[in-house]
Amino acid sequence: MTALTLPGLPPVVWQVRSRFDAAAWALADRHDSRKTRGAPWVGPPGRVLVLVTPCERAAWVTHWPYRHLTLDGLDAWRCSLFCNEATELLSSALIVAAMATTAAVWAAGPRDGWLTWVDPAKVASPGYSFQRAGWTRDRSTGTTIMVARALGRLGIGVDLAASYCRAARWRVFDPGQAAKAVARTWAERQPTVFDHQGGGR
Amino acid sequence: MAGQPTIDWVIAGGESGPGARPMRLDWVRTLRDQAADAGVAFFCKQLGSRWARDQHVDPKGGDWTRWPTDLRVRAWPPVSQGDAR
Numbered sequence: 001m002t003a004l005t006l007p008g009l010p011p012v013v014w015q016v017r018s019r020f021d022a023a024a025w026a027l028a029d030r031h032d033s034r035k036t037r038g039a040p041w042v043g044p045p046g047r048v049l050v051l052v053t054p055c056e057r058a059a060w061v062t063h064w065p066y067r068h069l070t071l072d073g074l075d076a077w078r079c080s081l082f083c084n085e086a087t088e089l090l091s092s093a094l095i096v097a098a099m100a101t102t103a104a105v106w107a108a109g110p111r112d113g114w115l116t117w118v119d120p121a122k123v124a125s126p127g128y129s130f131q132r133a134g135w136t137r138d139r140s141t142g143t144t145i146m147v148a149r150a151l152g153r154l155g156i157g158v159d160l161a162a163s164y165c166r167a168a169r170w171r172v173f174d175p176g177q178a179a180k181a182v183a184r185t186w187a188e189r190q191p192t193v194f195d196h197q198g199g200g201r
Numbered sequence: 202m203a204g205q206p207t208i209d210w211v212i213a214g215g216e217s218g219p220g221a222r223p224m225r226l227d228w229v230r231t232l233r234d235q236a237a238d239a240g241v242a243f244f245c246k247q248l249g250s251r252w253a254r255d256q257h258v259d260p261k262g263g264d265w266t267r268w269p270t271d272l273r274v275r276a277w278p279p280v281s282q283g284d285a286r
Contacts, residue, residue, distance in 0.1 A: 144212050144246070154206065160222075 013097040014051035014060065016105065019043050023056040031083040032122040043080055049105055051098055057086035060098040064106065071173035074166065077102060077109070079116035084129075092132035099133075115170060117177075142168025146181035151189075209278040211236040215249015217261040223251040226272065233274055242276040 017024055019041045028034050028042045042050055043061040046069070051060040061081040067073060082098070084091045103109060114135070120126040127137055141164050145155030149172065157172075159165050171177045213232045215224035229245055236243035248262035258267045265273045 140218070141216070144214070153209075156208070 012054055013094065014101045015054060016101070017050045017052045019048055019050050019061075021050060021052060023052050024050050024059045024061075027052070027057070027059040027083050027085065028061075028081055030085070031081065032119065033081060047106075048080070049102055051101055053086065053089065053094070055086055055089075058084040058089055058094055060094070062098070062102045062106075064110065071175070072170045073173075074112040074115065074170060075110040076112040076115045077106075079114065082116070091129035095129060095133035095135075112166060117174070138163070138167035138170075140171070142171045143181075145172050146178065147185050149178065150182040150185035208239070208241050210242050210244060212244045212246055214246035215252055215262060217247065217250045217253075219250075221250040224249045226252070226269065229272055233272070242278040244275050244277070245272050248272070 021042070022040075024042045025040055029037050042048075042059070044063055044065070046066065047064040049062040049064075051062075052058070059081060060079065063078045063080040064076075065078070067075040079095075079098075082091075082095065084094055099114065116130065116135075118126045118130070127135070131137060141159065142157055145157045145168065148155030155172075157165070157168050159168065211232060213229050216222055226248070229248070233243050233245070245265070245268075246263070248268060250260060250262065253260055253262035256262070256267065258264060262268075265275065
C-alpha cells in the first residue's frame with residue numbers, strides 16, 4: 001500500500017489495516033510478545049484496530065474486548081502489539097499517534113483508559129517509550145492475592161488508591177501473570193510446618 | 202453468616218521498591234486488633250520501603266527483629282487436612 005500525502009497536512013503516521021494484513025503479522029512474528037507465531041493474523045479475538053506505518057516497519061494493535069468477556073472486568077483499550085523496526089521513527093511519537101488514531105476511529109473512549117504490559121525479561125528498557133509518551137508504570141501490586149489464587153484460595157485486596165486496585169485487578173486476572181505467579185509460588189512453596197507444643201505421647 | 206465464606210487469614214504489608222507509598226503503623230495495628238477480635242490469624246509481612254528507609258533497615262522492612270515489638274505478629278491459619286501434602 002502506498003501512503004498518500006496532501007500539501008499542508010502532516011504526513012500519515014499510521015494506516016488502518018485489516019487484522020489479516022501481511023505486513024502486520026510479519027512484524028508481529030518478529031516481536032517478542034507474539035503468542036501465535038506464524039498465524040496469518042494479528043490481535044486477539046474481539047474488537048481490534050490494526051495500524052501499520054506506510055513504510056511497513058512498525059505496527060500497533062489496539063484491542064478493545066467487551067468488558068463482560070474479560071477476566072479482569074476492565075473496560076480498557078489494550079495495546080496488544082507495538083513493534084517499531086524503523087530506527088528513524090521515534091517510538092514515543094508512534095505511541096502518541098496510535099492513541100490519537102484509535103480515539104479518532106473508536107470515538108467513545110473506554111471507562112478504564114489504556115492498558116499494556118511489557119515483559120521486563122525481554123526488553124532492554126521496559127516501558128521506556130510508553131513512559132515517554134505519557135504512560136505511567138503501574139506498581140506490581142496485588143502479589144499476595146495472586147499467591148492466594150495460585151494456592152487455590154480466595155484473596156481480597158484493599159488499597160487506598162483506585163488506580164492501584166485497577167492495576168492489581170489486571171495482574172490478578174491476566175493469564176500470563178497468573179501463570180508466572182503459580183510457577184513461582186509452587187517453586188518457592190515451603191513445606192507445611194507441623195508443630196506440637198504439648199507433652200504428647 | 203451461615204454458608205458464606207469466611208476470612209482465614211489477614212496479611213498486611215507496606216509497599217516496597219522505588220516509589221513506594223508510606224504505610225502508617227497504626228493501620229497495621231488496627232488490622233491486627235480487628236483480626237484478633239474476629240479470631241482470624243494475622244500476619245504482618247513487611248513494613249515497607251518508606252518505613253525501612255526512615256529506619257535505615259533492610260530495603261523492604263521485612264526484618265521483624267527491627268520492628269516495634271507489638272507488630273511482630275506472624276500467625277498462620279490452622280492447617281486443614283486438604284493442605285497437608
